Amino acid sequence: MDRNLALELVRVTEAAALACGRLVGKGDKMAADEAATNAMRRTLDSIEFNGTVVIGEGEMDEAPMLYIGEKVGNGGPTEVDIAVDPLEGTNICAKGMSGSIATIALAPRGGFLHAPDMYMEKIAVGPDAKGAIDINASPTRNLEAVAEAKNCYIEDLTVVILDRPRHDKTVAEIRKAGARIHLITDGDVAPVIAAAFADSGVDMVMGIGGAPEGVLAAAALKCMDGDMQGRLVFMSQEERQRAKGMGITDFDRVYTAEELASGDVVFAATGVTNGDLLQGVRYFSGGAETHSIVMRSRSRTVRTVKTRHHFNYKPIY
Structure with a gap:
């Protein structure tokens, strides 16, 4: 893969962040997500590659753009999955919170697991x-193993977990x-990316979240030589059928x-609101400043x- 694509990706995430940055704290997560999606889709078409969206905004009948299976790019020779x-964090953006x-x-x-939109x-x-780490082991055992690997006490570890009732026993x-x-929230x-930085204050991420987000997190961790394990969580027979239709047969x-x-994975992200990993979009008279990370x-x-x-000089924004 052309290494210049890495910096091209930053333009894509910058465009998305700038497009939805004006909607931070305005309480409309749908409008913010739509603005980011439109800007990202538009910018992707300026890049010289032949891309297929495999983790996106949903199925074709659920999303008008960046849907699973959509072709993006301007038709260059490099074929990639996206x-x-x-x-x-649409709710985070709408409420003006961090992260x-x-x-x-x-x-x-073929480089990404075609993960359905499920847990x-x-x-x-x-x-x-x-x-x-071992996803089959208890949280306590994982904490013991990570503390030993990091040569510290369990009391020194910080674990990030989504605040959901399903995690009450784990918490x-x-x-x-x-x-x-x-x-x-x-x-x-x-937070998964932050766990790969020694000075971030995040040591582990545990719990049940979105499967598509798991693929994105794994892409970043691979670039940073981190470690992750994931297992799909099925809530219905319909989800099993969807997974099977995407080529997943071993449900456990x-x-x-x-x-x-x-x-050869490339990952990029731009902050929308301030967080432990990235600063959010900061506006000044006639423009804005963005903070991004890109890795290969x-x-x-x-x-x-x-x-x-x-x-x-960028009237598109």
């Missing part, structure tokens, strides 16, 4: 605890074991990060990019 979340991002990942054709149980850590066990918990891709399979996102698995290169956009 995973997108134009606005991860919403615009994100995208590329892989060679996935996940556990993720950074490179310093790679190989220590109670984590607290009983002695670790700290950071509960989040939405958006578990950014535990996926590694490499199985969720394989090959082949080289393990991780770049942070601060960009000043002048709207007189």
Whole structure:
């Protein structure tokens, strides 16, 4: 894959973030998501590749653009699969809370698990605890193993988990074991990435969240040599049928990060609101500043990019 595609992806996530940034805190998550999606779709068509959306905004009859199976790009020779979340944390954005991002990942054709829009149980850590996690083990056992790998006490660990009733027992066990918990309302891709940075204050991410977001998180972790395991959680027979239609036959399979996102993977994200990982869009007279991250698995290169956009020269925004 052309390494220049990595920086092209930053333009895509910047466009999405700038488009929905004006809607931060205005209480309309649908409008914010639509603005980000439109901008991302438009910008993708300026890139020289032949892309297919495999993780997107839903099925064709559910989403007008960036739907699963949609072709994007201007028809260049490079064939890639694309995973997108134009606005991860729509509620966060609408309420003006911290941690919403615009994100995208590329892989060679067939590189991403075609995960249906359903739940996935996940556990993720950074490179310093790679190989220590086991999704089949208890939260306490995982905390013990990660603390040993990081040469610290369990009390030193911070675990991020979505604030949902389904996690009440897990939260109670984590607290009983002695670790700290950071509960989040939405958006578990950014915390997974943060777990790969030693100074982020995030050591682990546990719990059940979206399966498409799990693929995006795995793409980022692969670029940073982190570790993740995921297992689909089926809530109905209809979901099993949908998964089967997307080529999934082993419903109990535990996926590694490499199985969720394989090959030469490129990942990019831009902050929409301020968070532990990225700063949000900041406006000034006549323009705005964005803060992004872009990485590639082949080289393990991780770049942070601060960009000043002048709207007189970018009337699209």
